[in-house]
Amino acid sequence: MSIAENVAEVRARIEAAAKGRRVLLVAASKMNGADRVREAVAAGVDACGENRVQELVEKNAAHAYDGAPLHFIGHLQKNKIKYLVGVADLIESVDSPGLLTLIDRRAEKLGLVQDVLLEVNIGREEAKSGLLREDVDACAAFAASLAHVRVRGLMAIPPAAASEAETRAYFASMRELFVDIAAKKYDNTSMDFLSMGMSGDFEAAIEEGANMVRVGSAIFGARDYSRPAGRQA
Numbered sequence: 001m002s003i004a005e006n007v008a009e010v011r012a013r014i015e016a017a018a019k020g021r022r023v024l025l026v027a028a029s030k031m032n033g034a035d036r037v038r039e040a041v042a043a044g045v046d047a048c049g050e051n052r053v054q055e056l057v058e059k060n061a062a063h064a065y066d067g068a069p070l071h072f073i074g075h076l077q078k079n080k081i082k083y084l085v086g087v088a089d090l091i092e093s094v095d096s097p098g099l100l101t102l103i104d105r106r107a108e109k110l111g112l113v114q115d116v117l118l119e120v121n122i123g124r125e126e127a128k129s130g131l132l133r134e135d136v137d138a139c140a141a142f143a144a145s146l147a148h149v150r151v152r153g154l155m156a157i158p159p160a161a162a163s164e165a166e167t168r169a170y171f172a173s174m175r176e177l178f179v180d181i182a183a184k185k186y187d188n189t190s191m192d193f194l195s196m197g198m199s200g201d202f203e204a205a206i207e208e209g210a211n212m213v214r215v216g217s218a219i220f221g222a223r224d225y226s227r228p229a230g231r232q233a
């Protein structure tokens with residue numbers, strides 16, 4: 001199956017799960033080279049999501065993302081912020097007031113407003129980034145004081161080991177949090193996007209309220225970690 005065929009099939013599955021709601025498809029393109037990313041863009045994905053700053057910078061220089069918004073979806077490090085602000089249309093993985101402050105400063109310097117999502121560690125996993133559920137509200141409230149950051153919603157990745165039922169419960173819990181924070185109407189915050197669901201669970205995520213899904217292997221095929229990025233078959 002070609003990337004275009006895969007995108008069409010994923011779209012059809014999204015539509016069936018969304019029952020008339022609009023759901024944005026983000027192609028998670030890690031380890032896929034610029035040519036393959038271009039194919040996904042040509043097939044009409046709504047955005048490209050990149051995990052690693054270096055890959056993002058290289059593929060962006062190769063114009064891989066031209067024609068589609070670019071999201072950063074990987075672990076966010078303070079020293080990499082300068083490569084992302086004003087380059088990524090949406091930084092999906094912000095998980096502390098400290099990162100918000102640094103993004104705000106950089107955005108102010110560039111004279112722009114950076115859109116971000118707050119990442120939630122919904123499964124409370126030790127090794128995973130993301131805010132704990134109970135800390136999200138304070139982080140959104142803090143963002144209200146920053147003129148150059150706009151919080152556009154929430155992102156989460158449930159634990160990989162969770163059962164289908166547990167994963168659904170995590171998605172539902174995210175949806176509740178999303179609605180709660182939207183109701184607070186903080187300045188500089190608009191709860192537009194609930195980003196959750198990947199190749200293995202995007203239909204469940206949509207049924208539980210996601211309006212943005214990040215799909216990698218169902219579009220690009222299985223990732224081969226033994227080969228360098230750009231050399232995927």
Ligand SMILES: *Cc1c(COP(=O)(O)O)cnc(C)c1O
Nearest residue numbers: 028051073198199214215216217
């Ligand atoms: C890789 C990745 C995805 C997509 O994963 P697949 O299982 O290949 O669909 C989604 N979100 C994030 C943050 C990722 O790193």
